[in-house]
Amino acid sequence: MVFEPMVEMEIPELHDFLEQEFPQVVDELRIEALSVEAITVRLKVGDHHLRPGGTLGGPAMFMLADVSAYCIVLSRIGWRPLVVTTNAGIDFLRKPAAGRDLLCVASILKMGRELVVVEAKLFSEGQDAAVARANLTYHIPPEDRPQEVILYLNKQGAENAGN
Amino acid sequence: MVFEPMVEMEIPELHDFLEQEFPQVVDELRIEALSVEAITVRLKVGDHHLRPGGTLGGPAMFMLADVSAYCIVLSRIGWRPLVVTTNAGIDFLRKPAAGRDLLCVASILKMGRELVVVEAKLFSEGQDAAVARANLTYHIPPEDRPQEVILYLNKQGAENAGN
Amino acid sequence: MVFEPMVEMEIPELHDFLEQEFPQVVDELRIEALSVEAITVRLKVGDHHLRPGGTLGGPAMFMLADVSAYCIVLSRIGWRPLVVTTNAGIDFLRKPAAGRDLLCVASILKMGRELVVVEAKLFSEGQDAAVARANLTYHIPPEDRPQEVILYLNKQGAENAGN
Amino acid sequence: MVFEPMVEMEIPELHDFLEQEFPQVVDELRIEALSVEAITVRLKVGDHHLRPGGTLGGPAMFMLADVSAYCIVLSRIGWRPLVVTTNAGIDFLRKPAAGRDLLCVASILKMGRELVVVEAKLFSEGQDAAVARANLTYHIPPEDRPQEVILYLNKQGAENAGN
Structure with missing residues (x-):
């Protein structure tokens, strides 16, 4: 029997x-799509995100990446308030x-x-070339790792060996 | 004669x-100190930065690191509106x-x-252990690299060879 | 007329x-495939890469990512000896x-x-889950940016605005 | 009583x-100094590290940063073979x-x-300006977290809350 990851939290x-x-x-945020593979989140760009000249600032892009990543993590393990970002990296590629x-x-x-x-990856709506790329690591603390999560993760088996 | 880097823009x-x-x-921001070596910037933490439970979110910390880094860059090369962040990395160390x-x-x-x-590095006021560490790279585009900047930078000589 | 990027250096x-x-x-290295979209490079894992217990070390993985990335950059702009890595990030995901x-x-x-x-992305041959993910930035210094490269890049147009 | 971190493994x-x-x-490596605050490790640069033109390559610098960081981690928690690098970032600053x-x-x-x-931070011997800066994260897996390590770490108290 092959174990399939499941979505534990849906968009609503x-x-x-x-x-x-x-x-x-x-x-400002709306989750547009969610599957076990990926999440798509929209940032409704408003004037308060923009710097003079109409550029969207780096911190707004970082926020969008962090919230999106956090949501796909929770979609897989359920609402765990103690999950925290421990590390993030971002390349700003295009305006x-x-x-x-x-x-x-x-x-x-x-x-x-x-x-x-x-x-x-972040995209301006309707464009193919990413405006930014990010990697983010989240830590699930022991207090937020109840038995059912352990069991759930155990089923993923050897592939996740290491951490 | 040894060339000394100078502060081109002061705190005001x-x-x-x-x-x-x-x-x-x-x-929310106040530059507390500035020298050729370092800048210190305060984020006046308000309710709107906090997540339930009183935690300051990662995006607010990223914003503080990015604005602080941007300001020390400008303090050395003057007001260049086209300078952009190209890459950033951040480790969130403590609450x-x-x-x-x-x-x-x-x-x-x-x-x-x-x-x-x-x-x-980011610190909660009055505490010694950093709450976050960040690295940020800025790009000065050719249009924003007038002759005097080139001359200024040239004086820094061989140590900056490479880029 | 749409400009198409070309491969300037082939596998040999x-x-x-x-x-x-x-x-x-x-x-130890062999380029297995090359297109304008992607390069695939094999590291023939030998005993000298392994730590006791048979684990491949992080530095060998970093080397593979760096050489692969460098090769795809050169495949697009030609042999430029002054191109250097300025920044890299890597997540080690699995053994x-x-x-x-x-x-x-x-x-x-x-x-x-x-x-x-x-x-x-790095994979153990025959497996689907990546063992590591990396991002790498390369800098093309002015001396290595001859007119034809400028012209070539100019054709890529507004999408690459910024840097 | 204030808890002081201790060196658990000395240079030999x-x-x-x-x-x-x-x-x-x-x-090629020699640990030159070790305290609870910092470790200094020398890479004896040999011909096989150099690329034509005499440049030391990025992967050799990454290796030095990784081994040095790994050693200071072990100096504090003792020999734990399952500790692994999970994430690393490096900026190459100068030749x-x-x-x-x-x-x-x-x-x-x-x-x-x-x-x-x-x-x-990496330096060419005798020079003040760093040639590279790196951040590295290590994971101590549960199997390698025996009771005495937990107790040791517990003493560090609230400052390490979070992970």
Whole structure:
């Protein structure tokens, strides 16, 4: 029998989570698609994101990558408030197109018992070339690693050996 | 004769720059100290930075590191609106202390003709152990590299060979 | 008229380059595939790569990612000896499988006039889950940016604005 | 009573460890200094590290940073063969000076129960400006986290909350 990863939290639950945990930004964000492979999150670009000249700043892009990655992690392990970002890297590749929303596509590279590694790409809506690329690592602390999560992760077997 | 790097923009000019370029966050930021070696920038932590439970989020820390690094770059080369962050990495080390401002100390590791590399550490005010560590690279595009900057940088000589 | 990027150096020329520039490791490396989109490079894993217990060390994986990325950059701009890695990040995801070669698949995320950003994934031969993920940035110094490269890059147009 | 971190493995023990775990490179490496704050490791630069033109390659610098960081981690928690690098980032800042050894100074930024974050700087001997800067994260797997390590780390208390 092959074990299949499952989505533990669907889009409406993730929106509830964002509303509670990120009230300042929830109105700007919308999860557009979610599967076990990937999540797509939209940032509705508003004037307050823009620097003079109409450029979207790096911190807004970092926020979008972090929230998207966090959501796909939670979609797989359920609402765990103690999960934290431990490390992130981002390459800013191109200037985002003026007047367009930003879309982030994130997927899980490694789902470990303690560490989850996510990669994300950001696109100006309607364009093929990514404006940024990010990698983010999340840590699931022991207090937030109840038996069922351990069992769930154990089923993923040898491939996740190491961490 | 030994060439000494100089501060080209002082704290009041950098505050003017922040007011113009980062109007959304300028009220939360204050440059506390500036020398050719380092800059110290305070983030006045407010409720809107906090997630439930009182934790300061990663994106706010990223923003503080990016703005601080950007300011020390400009302090050395003057106001160049086309300078952009090309790459950043951040390790989140500890939970910031509740109810305390965050201080960022940033310094230039490499001042090149085209690339500037900055390192930054973030501290909860009054505490010794850093809550985060970041590295950030900025690119000075050719249009923003007028002759005097070239001359200025040339004086730094062989140590900056490479980029 | 749409401009198409071209391969400027094919596999035999890249092997010549490796032989000249990386004589210590050329015998362990073989470029398996090359297109404008991606390169695949094999590391023939030998005993001297292994730590006791049969694990392939991080530095060998870093070397494979760096050489692969460097080769795809050169395949697009031609042999430029002054191109240097300026920044790299790597996530080690899983233990490589014992007794298997390592394959690196690298592709260009951004081909700029001065900076090239590459992403790479490493796999144990025959396995689907990546053992590592890397991002690498290369700098093309002005001396190595002859007119034809500028013209070539100019044709890529607005999408590469910024750097 | 204030808890003081201690050195659990001294230089001779770390050299024994290198000899057993890194037989291919042990002859090139020498630990020059070790305290609870920092480690200094020398890479005796030989012809086989150099690329034509006499440049030391990025992978050799990565190896030096990784081994140095690994050694300071082990110096604090003792010989734990399952500790692995999970993430690393490196900025290459300047060309190393020709014909000089490379020195790496590494220190621990965060000593957690499961994750250890190290920063490192590399210098050409006798020069002040770093040739590279690196950050590295190590994971201590549960099997390698015996009771005495837990107790040891527990004493470090609230500062290490989070991971």
